[in-house]
Amino acid sequence: MIDYLDNFWSVYSNLVLTLGTNALLALSIYLTLSCGMLAMANAAFMGIGAYTSAILTMNCGWPFPAAIAAGMAMPALVAFIIGKPTLRLSGVYLAMATLAFGEVVRLLIIRAESLTGGALGLNGIPQLTQWWHVLLAVVLVLFVLARLRRSKIGRAFEAIKEDETAAGLMGIDVNGHKMLAFALGAAIAGLAGTLDAHLTFFIGPQEFGFDRGVEILTMTILGGINSLFGPVLGSLIVTLLPELLSSLKDYRAVANGLILVLIVLFLPKGLWNPDWMRRLPGLRKKGVAP
Amino acid sequence: MLEQQLFNALSLGCVYALFALGFTLVFGVLGVVNLSQGAIFMLGAYAALTAIVRLHMPLWAAIAFAFAFSGLVGMLIDRIVLKPLRRRDAPHLIPMIATIGLGLAINSLVQGAFGAENQRFPSEVLPQDSLVIAGISVTVLELGIILVSFVLMTVLLITMKKTQLGRALRAIAESPKAARLLGINVDGLFMLTSFVAAGLGGVSGVLIGLYSNALFPLMGQPMLHKGIAVIILGGMGDIRGAMLAGLFLGFAEVLSVAYIGSDMRDAVAFGLLFLVLLVRPKGLFGSVQERKV
Amino acid sequence: MSELLELTNVSRHFGGLKVLQDVSFTVRPGTISGLIGPNGAGKTTVFNLITGLLAPTTGDITLAGASLLGRKPHAITRSGIARTFQNIRIFKEMTLLENVIVGMHRHLDYGVPGLMFALPKYRAAEKRARDRARELLSWMKLDHMADDLADNLSYGAQRRLEIARALATEPRLLLLDEPVAGMNSTEKTALMREIVNIQCRGYTIFMIEHDMRFVMGLCEEISVLNFGKIIAHGGPEQIRNDPQVIEAYLGREDDEVSVTPGAGE
Numbered sequence: 001m002i003d004y005l006d007n008f009w010s011v012y013s014n015l016v017l018t019l020g021t022n023a024l025l026a027l028s029i030y031l032t033l034s035c036g037m038l039a040m041a042n043a044a045f046m047g048i049g050a051y052t053s054a055i056l057t058m059n060c061g062w063p064f065p066a067a068i069a070a071g072m073a074m075p076a077l078v079a080f081i082i083g084k085p086t087l088r089l090s091g092v093y094l095a096m097a098t099l100a101f102g103e104v105v106r107l108l109i110i111r112a113e114s115l116t117g118g119a120l121g122l123n124g125i126p127q128l129t130q131w132w133h134v135l136l137a138v139v140l141v142l143f144v145l146a147r148l149r150r151s152k153i154g155r156a157f158e159a160i161k162e163d164e165t166a167a168g169l170m171g172i173d174v175n176g177h178k179m180l181a182f183a184l185g186a187a188i189a190g191l192a193g194t195l196d197a198h199l200t201f202f203i204g205p206q207e208f209g210f211d212r213g214v215e216i217l218t219m220t221i222l223g224g225i226n227s228l229f230g231p232v233l234g235s236l237i238v239t240l241l242p243e244l245l246s247s248l249k250d251y252r253a254v255a256n257g258l259i260l261v262l263i264v265l266f267l268p269k270g271l272w273n274p275d276w277m278r279r280l281p282g283l284r285k286k287g288v289a290p
Numbered sequence: 291m292l293e294q295q296l297f298n299a300l301s302l303g304c305v306y307a308l309f310a311l312g313f314t315l316v317f318g319v320l321g322v323v324n325l326s327q328g329a330i331f332m333l334g335a336y337a338a339l340t341a342i343v344r345l346h347m348p349l350w351a352a353i354a355f356a357f358a359f360s361g362l363v364g365m366l367i368d369r370i371v372l373k374p375l376r377r378r379d380a381p382h383l384i385p386m387i388a389t390i391g392l393g394l395a396i397n398s399l400v401q402g403a404f405g406a407e408n409q410r411f412p413s414e415v416l417p418q419d420s421l422v423i424a425g426i427s428v429t430v431l432e433l434g435i436i437l438v439s440f441v442l443m444t445v446l447l448i449t450m451k452k453t454q455l456g457r458a459l460r461a462i463a464e465s466p467k468a469a470r471l472l473g474i475n476v477d478g479l480f481m482l483t484s485f486v487a488a489g490l491g492g493v494s495g496v497l498i499g500l501y502s503n504a505l506f507p508l509m510g511q512p513m514l515h516k517g518i519a520v521i522i523l524g525g526m527g528d529i530r531g532a533m534l535a536g537l538f539l540g541f542a543e544v545l546s547v548a549y550i551g552s553d554m555r556d557a558v559a560f561g562l563l564f565l566v567l568l569v570r571p572k573g574l575f576g577s578v579q580e581r582k583v
Numbered sequence: 584m585s586e587l588l589e590l591t592n593v594s595r596h597f598g599g600l601k602v603l604q605d606v607s608f609t610v611r612p613g614t615i616s617g618l619i620g621p622n623g624a625g626k627t628t629v630f631n632l633i634t635g636l637l638a639p640t641t642g643d644i645t646l647a648g649a650s651l652l653g654r655k656p657h658a659i660t661r662s663g664i665a666r667t668f669q670n671i672r673i674f675k676e677m678t679l680l681e682n683v684i685v686g687m688h689r690h691l692d693y694g695v696p697g698l699m700f701a702l703p704k705y706r707a708a709e710k711r712a713r714d715r716a717r718e719l720l721s722w723m724k725l726d727h728m729a730d731d732l733a734d735n736l737s738y739g740a741q742r743r744l745e746i747a748r749a750l751a752t753e754p755r756l757l758l759l760d761e762p763v764a765g766m767n768s769t770e771k772t773a774l775m776r777e778i779v780n781i782q783c784r785g786y787t788i789f790m791i792e793h794d795m796r797f798v799m800g801l802c803e804e805i806s807v808l809n810f811g812k813i814i815a816h817g818g819p820e821q822i823r824n825d826p827q828v829i830e831a832y833l834g835r836e837d838d839e840v841s842v843t844p845g846a847g848e
Contacts, residue, residue, distance in 0.1 A: 038383050040390075085567040089522075092323050092382050096518040097563065099325075103515045104560045111554065144699070151698035151705070152691045159674055159685045166672040169634060171660040171689040171752055210511055214394045221387065253398035260391025264384055265374055 013131065015243065017199055020134035022239045024192035026219040026231035027141055028185040033225045034154075035181035036161030038091070040213050041082075041098035042189040044105035045075035047208030049190025050197035051109060051116055054125045057198065064128045064198070071194030072187040079186035080179065087178045090164075102213055109205045121204025122197075129199040137195060141188055145228055157181060211253050218260045224270020233272050293426045295548050296541070301432040303540020304439035305497045307533040309513060310520040311446060312490035314532040317521070318463045319483045321382065322372060324364075326389040327491045328514030329396035332507060334360040334492020335499035336400060342415050349415050353438065356496045357489040364488020365481050367392060372484070373477070393514070401507035409505040416500065435497045442490060443533060450529060459483065512556045519559035523566055587612040587787050588633070588664075588756055593642030595628055602628050603811045606642070610756065610804075615778065615788045617798045619822075620808035621831055626791045627669060629808070630758055634666055635659040646756065661689050663755035667745040667762060669791075675734040679725055679744055682733050683716035686751025719747040723777060739770040743777070750781070757781070759790040763797055775801055799823065807831070 009016075025046060032039040053071030056062040062070070086097045110119050117123070148154045156177050159167035168174045197203045215238060223234025238259070242252050263270065309331060316324045334356040341352040371392065375385045417430040450456035461469040462476055470476045498513065499505045516539060524535030539559055546558045588610040595603040603625045610616050618626050631637040633644055635656040644651045651659055665686070674682050691712060697705035720726040723743040728736070733744060742762060749757055762778075763771045771794065778801060782788055792798045798805060799819040807815040807822060809831040815822055822828055 038387070082564070085564065089567070092386060093522055095383065095386060096323065097522065097567075100515040100518050100560045100563065103512065104557045107554065107557050147699050147701075152688055153698070155681065155685050156688060158677060162674040162676060163672050165636070165656075166668070166674070167685070168656040169660055169666060170686050170748070171657050172685075173657050211394065214390055217387065217390070251398065251402065254395045254402070257391040257393070257395030257398065261371060261388050261395070264388040264391070265371065268380070268384065
C-alpha cells in the first residue's frame with residue numbers, strides 16, 4: 001500500500017500540487033468577481049509573484065518564507081498602483097484595461113532580460129515547494145475568504161456587485177472595497193505564482209499571458225462564483241481534463257475557450273450553483289451557500 | 291526623416307482606426323465588447339493568404355475575400371453566441387466573457403492548422419514600387435493601405451450619417467427596444483453590423499499583414515489590446531472618436547519607436563491609456579461610461 | 584438646532600439646460616415633509632444633489648449646519664442621510680435580512696482580526712446587527728420573510744424592504760423617493776401608518792411623491808417644484824389652495840393618480 005502511494009506520488013506529485021496552485025488562482029479571480037469586477041490581470045500578477053520570488057531565492061539567497069512574502073507583496077503593490085486609475089472604470093472597461101495590462105507586464109518581463117532572462121525565461125529555480133506549503137496555502141486562503149464572506153466586508157462586496165450606487169448610499173466605501181478585492185486577489189495570485197515557480201524550477205513569460213488568464217477565468221466560471229467551492233471544483237476539472245483525455249492535451253487552449261463559451265451559454269451560474277442545490281432536501285432557502 | 295515617419299504613422303494609424311471602428315460598431319449597436327475581434331483580425335489575414343496561395347487570387351480580390359470570410363465568421367458568432375445571450379438579457383460582462391473564450395478557441399485552432407511560425411504573403415503579390423510625393427519616398431503599399439482604409443471609413447461614416455440604414459442603426463444604439471417598436475428589423479441589423487464589423491477587422495488584419503509582412507496565429511492579440519486602448523481613449527460607441535484615437539495611436543507608436551526603441555511599441559498604447567486615465571478619467575473625448583440600457 | 588437640512592439657492596445646470604434654479608427650503612427635525620411637483624420638475628435631481636450623486640452648479644446644501652458639498656455619497660450617508668429609490672434598488676440576490684444588515688455597514692465596528700478569528704467583538708456586533716435587522720423588518724411587517732430572497736417579494740414589499748434597509752443606516756434624515764408608486768390603496772394606507780410610526784420613533788422624513796392624498800395626509804410641510812423652481816411652500820391646506828400650485832397641476836390636485844413605477848424624472 002505504502003509502495004503504491006509512493007509510486008503514485010512520484011508520478012503525480014506535480015499534478016496534485018498544480019491542482020493546488022490552480023485552485024489558488026481560481027480563488028483569486030473569484031475574489032474580484034465577488035465584488036463585481038472582472039479583472040483579467042491575475043495571470044500577470046501570478047507572473048510578478050513568480051519572478052519576484054524566484055529572483056530573490058536564486059540571486060539573493062533569500063529564505064523561502066521571505067520570498068513567499070515578497071511574492072505576495074509585490075503583486076499587491078502593483079495592483080494598488082494600477083488600481084488607482086483603473087478601478088474607477090466600470091465593468092467592461094475595467095476588464096479590458098486589466099486585460100491590456102497583463103500584456104504589458106509580459107512585455108516588460110521580456111524586456112528586463114538581465115533580471116528575468118527575457119523571452120527564454122528563468123531556469124534553475126530552487127525546488128523549495130513542499131506539498132505541505134501548497135496544502136497550507138490553499139487551506140489558509142480558503143479560511144480567509146470564508147471569514148471575509150461572513151463579515152461586513154463580504155456583504156459589502158456582494159452589495160457592490162449587485163448595485164454599486166445603492167451600496168455607496170448604504171455607507172459602503174465602494175472604491176476602498178474594490179481596491180481591497182483587487183489587491184488581495186493579486187496577492188493570492190502572486191502566492192500561486194511563487195509556489196508554482198519553486199515547483200517547476202522554470203518559468204517563462206509565455207506562461208503568464210492571455211492563455212493563462214483565460215484558463216483561470218474558465219476555471220472560476222465553470223465552477224460557479226456563488227460559493228468558495230465552485231472555483232476549487234472548476235480548477236480541478238480544468239486541470240485534470242487534459243490528463244484524463246490525453247487527446248485534449250494539444251488542444252488544451254481550444255478546449256478552455258470552448259468550455260467558457262458553453263458554460264456562459266448553457267450553465268451561466270457554473271456547476272456549483274444554488275439553483276439545483278436548493279432542490280436538495282433539507283437545504284434552507286438561502287443564507288450563505290456552502 | 292520626420293516626414294517619412296509621419297507617413298508611416300499615417301498608414302499605421304489608418305489600420306488601427308479601421309480595427310477600432312469594427313470594435314466600436316459592435317459596442318455601439320450591439321452593446322457588446324467583442325473580444326474575439328482580435329482573432330477575427332487574424333482570420334482575415336490568413337484568409338487572404340490562403341486566397342492568394344491556394345486559390346491564386348490577385349491581391350485586391352483576396353482583400354475582398356478576407357472581408358467576406360471574416361464577416362461571415364462575425365455573423366455566425368452573433369447568431370450562435372450573442373443572440374441567445376441577448377434574449378436572456380445577460381449583464382454586459384457575460385457576452386464579453388463568451389467572446390474571450392471564442393477568441394482563444396479560434397487562435398488555437400488556427401495555430402493547430404497553420405503552425406505557430408511566421409508566414410508571409412508571397413513577395414510577387416506585394417506591390418514593390420515606391421513613388422516620390424513632395425520629396426517623401428512613399429511605397430505603393432502604404433498608399434494602398436491608406437486608400438483602402440480611407441474608402442472604408444468614408445463609406446461607413448456616410449452610411450451612418452446620411453442613409454436610412456444609418457439612422458436605423460443609430461436608433462438601435464439608443465435603445466433596441468424602442469427601435470423594435472418602430473418596426474426596425476433589429477435582429478437582422480445586428481447580424482449585418484456583426485458582419486461589417488468583423489469584415490473591417492479582417493481587412494485590417496490583411497493590411498497589417500502586408501505592412502509588417504508577418505502573419506502568425508497570435509497576431510490578433512497585440513492588436514486587440516491596442517484596440518481596447520483606442521476604444522477607451524476615443525470613447526466607446528463613438529465612431530469619430532475611435533477613428534481619431536486610432537490615428538493618434540498610430541502616430542504615438544511610430545514616434546516612440548523612432549525615439550525610444552522598438553521593443554516596447556506594443557506597450558505604448560497601454561502606457562498612453564494609463565496616463566490619460568490618470569489625468570482624465572473619462573477618456574480623451576470625455577465619453578467613458580456604460581451604455582444606458 | 585432649528586433646521587436639519589437646508590438648501591440655499593441651489594441650482595443645477597446640465598449644459599444649457601437649467602434643471603433646478605435657485606431652490607431653497609429647509610426640513611425641520613422630527614417632521615415629515617414633502618416635495619411635490621409635476622413630472623419633470625426636477626424632484627429626483629434634488630435628491631441626487633442631497634445624497635452627493637450630483638453636485639450643484641451653485642448654492643449650498645447643509646445638514647445640521649455642515650455643508651455636504653464635495654463629499655462622496657458614502658460619506659454623506661455616514662453623516663446621517665439615507666434614501667430609497669424611485670426604481671427600487673434592493674439587492675435581489677440577497678435575503679431580506681442580509682439586505683437590511685448591509686445598511687448597518689458603518690455601525691459594525693470590528694476590524695480584520697475580529698472577523699478572522701470570530702472574536703467576541705465581532706460576534707456581538709453581528710448578533711446585534713441580526714437582531715436589529717429583524718426589528719426593522721418587523722416595523723415594515725416583513726419579519727416573517729426575513730430569510731427569503733429579496734427577488735421573491737411583491738412590488739409593494741420590495742418598497743417596504745428598501746425603507747427598512749435605509750433605516751438600518753441610522754439616518755438623521757430619511758429620504759423617500761416615491762414610496763407608494765405602484766401600490767394599491769390598502770398598501771398605501773398601511774404604509775402611511777408605518778411612516779407615522781417611524782416618525783414617532785424620532786426620525787425625520789422627507790419624501791418625493793405624486794400621490795396627493797398620501798402627501799397631504801402625512802406631510803406637515805410641503806414644497807412645490809415646477810420647472811426647476813420652488814413655487815409654493817407651506818402646510819397641506821395652504822398648498823391645496825395655492826393658485827399657482829393648482830395651475831401647475833391643472834386640476835390634478837385631487838387625483839389619486841399614482842404614476843406608474845419608473846416614470847417621472
